[in-house]
Amino acid sequence: MTVKHLDLLVIGAGPAGIAAGLEAQRHGLDTLVLDENAYPGGQIYRSVSHSPLADPSVLGADYLRGRALVDDFERSGVAYWPQTLAWQISQDKRVSVTRQDAGGGTLQIAARAIVLAGGAQERPFPVPGWTLPGVMGVGAAQTLLKASAMVPQAPMVLAGCGPLLYLFAWQLIQAGVGIRAILDTAERGSYRAALGHMGGALRSPSYLAKGWQLLRAIRRAGVAHIKHVEALRILGEQQAEAIEYTVAGQVNRIETSLVLLHQGVIPNTQITRSIGCDHVWDDAQLCWRPRLDSWGETSVPDIFVAGDGGGIAGALAAEPSGRLAALQAAHRIGKLDAATRDSTASPLRTELARHNAIRPFLDTLYRPADGFRRPADDDTIVCRCEEVTAGEIRAMAKLGCVGPNQTKSFSRCGMGPCQGRFCGATVAELLADIQGKPVPEVGYYRIRPPIKPVTLGELAVAVPSPDGSVLPRAEFPK
Amino acid sequence: MQNDSLFKTLPRVANGTVRVFIDGMPYQVPRGLNVAAALLANGPLACRTTVVSGAERAPFCMMGVCFDCLVEIDGVPNRQGCMTPVQDGMRVRRMQGARSIA
Numbered sequence: 001m002t003v004k005h006l007d008l009l010v011i012g013a014g015p016a017g018i019a020a021g022l023e024a025q026r027h028g029l030d031t032l033v034l035d036e037n038a039y040p041g042g043q044i045y046r047s048v049s050h051s052p053l054a055d056p057s058v059l060g061a062d063y064l065r066g067r068a069l070v071d072d073f074e075r076s077g078v079a080y081w082p083q084t085l086a087w088q089i090s091q092d093k094r095v096s097v098t099r100q101d102a103g104g105g106t107l108q109i110a111a112r113a114i115v116l117a118g119g120a121q122e123r124p125f126p127v128p129g130w131t132l133p134g135v136m137g138v139g140a141a142q143t144l145l146k147a148s149a150m151v152p153q154a155p156m157v158l159a160g161c162g163p164l165l166y167l168f169a170w171q172l173i174q175a176g177v178g179i180r181a182i183l184d185t186a187e188r189g190s191y192r193a194a195l196g197h198m199g200g201a202l203r204s205p206s207y208l209a210k211g212w213q214l215l216r217a218i219r220r221a222g223v224a225h226i227k228h229v230e231a232l233r234i235l236g237e238q239q240a241e242a243i244e245y246t247v248a249g250q251v252n253r254i255e256t257s258l259v260l261l262h263q264g265v266i267p268n269t270q271i272t273r274s275i276g277c278d279h280v281w282d283d284a285q286l287c288w289r290p291r292l293d294s295w296g297e298t299s300v301p302d303i304f305v306a307g308d309g310g311g312i313a314g315a316l317a318a319e320p321s322g323r324l325a326a327l328q329a330a331h332r333i334g335k336l337d338a339a340t341r342d343s344t345a346s347p348l349r350t351e352l353a354r355h356n357a358i359r360p361f362l363d364t365l366y367r368p369a370d371g372f373r374r375p376a377d378d379d380t381i382v383c384r385c386e387e388v389t390a391g392e393i394r395a396m397a398k399l400g401c402v403g404p405n406q407t408k409s410f411s412r413c414g415m416g417p418c419q420g421r422f423c424g425a426t427v428a429e430l431l432a433d434i435q436g437k438p439v440p441e442v443g444y445y446r447i448r449p450p451i452k453p454v455t456l457g458e459l460a461v462a463v464p465s466p467d468g469s470v471l472p473r474a475e476f477p478k
Numbered sequence: 479m480q481n482d483s484l485f486k487t488l489p490r491v492a493n494g495t496v497r498v499f500i501d502g503m504p505y506q507v508p509r510g511l512n513v514a515a516a517l518l519a520n521g522p523l524a525c526r527t528t529v530v531s532g533a534e535r536a537p538f539c540m541m542g543v544c545f546d547c548l549v550e551i552d553g554v555p556n557r558q559g560c561m562t563p564v565q566d567g568m569r570v571r572r573m574q575g576a577r578s579i580a
Binding site: 036037038043050051052053054055058083100121122131132133134135136137139140141143144145147148149150151152153154156175238239257258268384385386387416417418421422452453455 | 483484485486487488489490491493508510511512515518519523524528530531533534535536537538539540541542543544545546548554556558560561562563
């Protein structure tokens with residue numbers, strides 16, 4: 001197997017990974033940034049430097065500002081491998097990667113430090129009918145717009161809550177696409193509760209101003225914005241045909257062939273779980289995140305997490321968090337003294353704190369309701385891959401299943417192709433609820449490599465490093 | 479089949495097209511699309527049926543997380559359509575239920 005030796009490996013080329021790569025380069029670290037996608041930018045700045053849109057301004061200024069960051073990265077000369085999957089990372093920082101592009105194959109990277117910048121995923125939204133074709137994430141539809149210049153053909157229903165949902169509604173309005181209705185699941189008391197966090201929100205008033213502008217634009221466009229939705233059910237035989245929603249106990253129905261769901265994003269913890277990093281349950285954000293110190297270092301030495309993969313804070317917070325991780329990595333590797341590290345870090349910490357200040361307000365305002373995280377209807381599918389329902393999870397909990405690894409053994413819940421990414425949070429919350437325990441006591445799936453499928457053919461083809469560097473190569477034993 | 483799609487295309491930067499076969503039918507697809515987007519643009523909506531109940535599924539997350547868009551690409555089954563850019567001559571097949579062993 002070909003082994004490439006590096007100072008710093010950055011996994012993920014969104015704002016956190018790009019910032020980490022650029023900062024590492026400033027301090028002379030031999031750095032490689034790899035990413036599964038074809039272009040840098042992550043999900044937030046997806047395709048920003050290679051937009052397929054004739055008029056990318058429909059996506060708004062916050063998206064377009066990512067262009068400067070991605071351009072800096074592409075000009076920087078930091079080594080970057082697109083379409084590259086890291087599927088096994090050991091605690092001694094050996095990383096198995098497979099390149100998916102032409103002539104793809106597998107090699108190992110031995111890094112002195114690693115920054116994981118894998119970002120977030122959409123939070124599971126388990127409602128009846130959410131597996132039907134014609135139901136997608138709002139983030140999925142937004143990705144189609146950013147990366148493929150595609151928008152819904154006919155007016156659709158947006159259901160859920162959270163900044164991304166309103167932003168996407170605004171983007172659809174800019175693109176001239178009709179919206180049938182927004183079914184808003186933010187709870188009745190959430191606005192009042194969020195006001196208690198107004199002090200923090202006022203430390204970063206631009207977030208409040210932006211949110212207010214989005215909501216005003218949606219109102220002015222005449223979109224039906226139905227608030228305090230308590231229950232959702234998507235109906236259809238082979239694909240979505242209608243959505244039923246409940247407001248104040250009244251059930252209403254809208255005919256639609258496309259429903260876009262969203263109730264926030266959560267850290268994608270698959271990589272950090274597979275490494276064996278410690279995780280904590282975040283009661284405010286209602287998700288797992290890796291336990292990190294103030295540099296973003298995990299419980300495994302010299303392995304860092306930057307950006308939303310360490311807790312949801314948004315794209316603007318991701319950049320300083322990536323730079324902080326790179327600074328500490330540079331210090332560990334002996335390329336940066338502690339005094340310079342700390343003086344460089346100080347303004348970054350101020351910047352990070354400013355962006356984090358809005359979070360308690362947003363987390364409270366758009367807290368996904370209990371019934372949308374722990375489906376009351378027993379027939380609701382929780383594990384999309386193995387089609388395990390909420391009722392089956394409840395029955396297993398009553399039998400005494402103590403955690404997700406046991407329900408997995410009993411039912412294959414979490415054992416399908418997505419490896420629990422879209423059911424893990426729901427299963428843990430359901431089990432905790434039924435057993436009257438805090439979520440951390442219930443725990444999470446044990447995630448093992450490979451964290452994404454790798455074919456035998458890909459494993460069998462060891463590739464030389466595509467940047468032409470000389471690699472020590474082990475001989476096959478005789 | 480184009481008219482059945484739930485999605486339409488906004489004005490694009492000219493970047494040419496590639497020919498992709500979906501279940502043997504040829505389609506001209508904009509270069510740079512991924513397989514899941516190409517399927518959504520050209521219909522039919524469902525890209526596979528599940529191994530458990532045979533229910534129809536379509537791409538759901540478009541960012542490599544949910545694995546609902548698994549399809550056979552150039553003879554290799556269970557590839558993530560949303561993570562695979564289209565290439566000229568690519569052969570995509572929708573997958574039906576569990577793989578039979580016999």
